Amino acid sequence: MKTSSPRARLFCRIVRPWSSEESAHVAACADCQRFFAASRSLESGLRRDASRLASEPDAGFEQRLLNAVRRAEAAPAREESSWHRSGLWLAGAALAAVACGVFVIQRESGKLGQTEIAGGATAADAAVIVDAVQSLSDRLVETVIPSAGAMVADNPLQRELDSLQTDARSALRFLAMNFLPTAPAAGAQPRSG
Amino acid sequence: MTAPSSARSADEPAPAGAVPSPEHAAVVRAAIGGDARAFEQIVGAYHRRVFNFLQQMTRQREDTEDLTQQTFIKAYQHIERVDPERPIINWLLTIARRTALNHFRSARKWEFVPADLASSEPSPAAQLEVQDRADNLWARARRILPQREFEALWLRFAEERSTEETAEIMGLTQIHVKVIVHRARQRMLKGESAS
Numbered sequence: 001m002k003t004s005s006p007r008a009r010l011f012c013r014i015v016r017p018w019s020s021e022e023s024a025h026v027a028a029c030a031d032c033q034r035f036f037a038a039s040r041s042l043e044s045g046l047r048r049d050a051s052r053l054a055s056e057p058d059a060g061f062e063q064r065l066l067n068a069v070r071r072a073e074a075a076p077a078r079e080e081s082s083w084h085r086s087g088l089w090l091a092g093a094a095l096a097a098v099a100c101g102v103f104v105i106q107r108e109s110g111k112l113g114q115t116e117i118a119g120g121a122t123a124a125d126a127a128v129i130v131d132a133v134q135s136l137s138d139r140l141v142e143t144v145i146p147s148a149g150a151m152v153a154d155n156p157l158q159r160e161l162d163s164l165q166t167d168a169r170s171a172l173r174f175l176a177m178n179f180l181p182t183a184p185a186a187g188a189q190p191r192s193g
Numbered sequence: 194m195t196a197p198s199s200a201r202s203a204d205e206p207a208p209a210g211a212v213p214s215p216e217h218a219a220v221v222r223a224a225i226g227g228d229a230r231a232f233e234q235i236v237g238a239y240h241r242r243v244f245n246f247l248q249q250m251t252r253q254r255e256d257t258e259d260l261t262q263q264t265f266i267k268a269y270q271h272i273e274r275v276d277p278e279r280p281i282i283n284w285l286l287t288i289a290r291r292t293a294l295n296h297f298r299s300a301r302k303w304e305f306v307p308a309d310l311a312s313s314e315p316s317p318a319a320q321l322e323v324q325d326r327a328d329n330l331w332a333r334a335r336r337i338l339p340q341r342e343f344e345a346l347w348l349r350f351a352e353e354r355s356t357e358e359t360a361e362i363m364g365l366t367q368i369h370v371k372v373i374v375h376r377a378r379q380r381m382l383k384g385e386s387a388s
Contacts, residue, residue, distance in 0.1 A: 038382055039378055039382070042330070042378060042381055042382060043350055043378075045330045046330050046331065046334075046346065046350040046351065047350050047351070047353075049329045049330045049331050050331065050347070050350065050351030052329060053249070053329055053331050053332075053351075054245050055244065055245050055248040055249070055254075055257075056241060056244075056245075057240070057241065057244045057257075057258065057261070061240070061244070061258060061261075062236065062237065062240055064258075064262070065236060065240055065261065065262055065265055066233055066236055068262045068265070068266060069232070069233075069236065069262075069265055069266055069269050070229075072266040072269060072270065073229070073269070
């Protein structure tokens with residue numbers, strides 16, 4: 001303590017207890033004694049003035065507060081329900097977006113290279129695309145709603161979600177059957193590569 | 194607001210969080226178990242302290258009432274998270290502080306608005322109150338300290354929270370709280386402003 005400044009000495013006390021040597025210095029040092037006396041006075045003044053500054057709510061506030069809490073009692077169930085609903089909407093939106101994407105891709109592909117694709121694609125290709133789209137949609141659902149599976153498990157809404165997925169798959173199959181190229185006609189050249 | 198009269202000296206390491214009484218713990222456990230009456234007891238016991246804390250932080254009464262309501266609604270909805278073996282006031286003040294920060298983050302900067310500026314022609318009673326506040330150490334603290342230093346000082350010396358509890362409420366380390374309180378005390382003693 002002999003060489004350090006008062007500021008450094010005081011700061012030391014923040015991060016570690018004083019050693020016996022430092023305590024002995026403080027006990028004997030007039031400057032330190034003045035500082036700590038001022039600090040104690042400040043702290044007691046802050047405690048005293050805090051009670052004078054106390055701000056009270058008005059008389060009816062507690063009742064309003066309790067009423068607000070009571071009104072909130074039903075809120076968690078509503079929030080959960082709306083979350084489930086929004087989850088289903090997100091799942092539906094994701095599947096619809098995928099279906100639209102497939103539709104647009106097919107249309108554009110048809111415009112750009114209809115003969116090549118129509119001549120080269122097979123039913124097996126279509127099935128692969130449908131499977132890929134379904135896999136992508138499942139991944140999308142899992143990504144958009146991270147806990148969707150757990151959330152709807154053992155829940156009546158699960159059936160609704162399953163039904164929605166079934167509908168979406170049916171729609172995808174319909175799109176694939178109607179807009180994806182069919183098996184090559186007899187005599188058509190097989191696709192190279 | 195209750196202000197325990199414990200007198201800890203400057204920078205003295207504060208004791209760990211006080212252990213609540215068995216009755217307090219029983220009430221909190223009942224509230225966790227879904228007892229609405231128990232939660233009402235908690236509201237009755239602590240809403241003034243939460244209100245006062247938010248009033249000192251925001252200086253706006255309407256916001257204070259709204260934020261106090263939000264605090265207790267959140268507390269009710271997440272009561273299962275509270276530890277009945279610890280003073281529930283720490284948890285409530287943590288929620289209150291975060292609620293206020295979130296509220297003002299979207300609206301405007303969380304800054305102090307002197308209450309005496311709200312009226313252009315204060316009543317005699319209000320003038321007395323203003324005079325009283327001018328003599329108050331906290332009025333000086335509000336003038337010269339940054340918000341975080343004021344907040345730490347309030348929690349330590351008005352709310353009588355330990356350093357550990359203050360750190361928990363503010364989301365800081367204990368060392369950080371000690372440094373903040375030390376700086377605030379230095380500024381108060383010197384009367385210097387942080388700006």
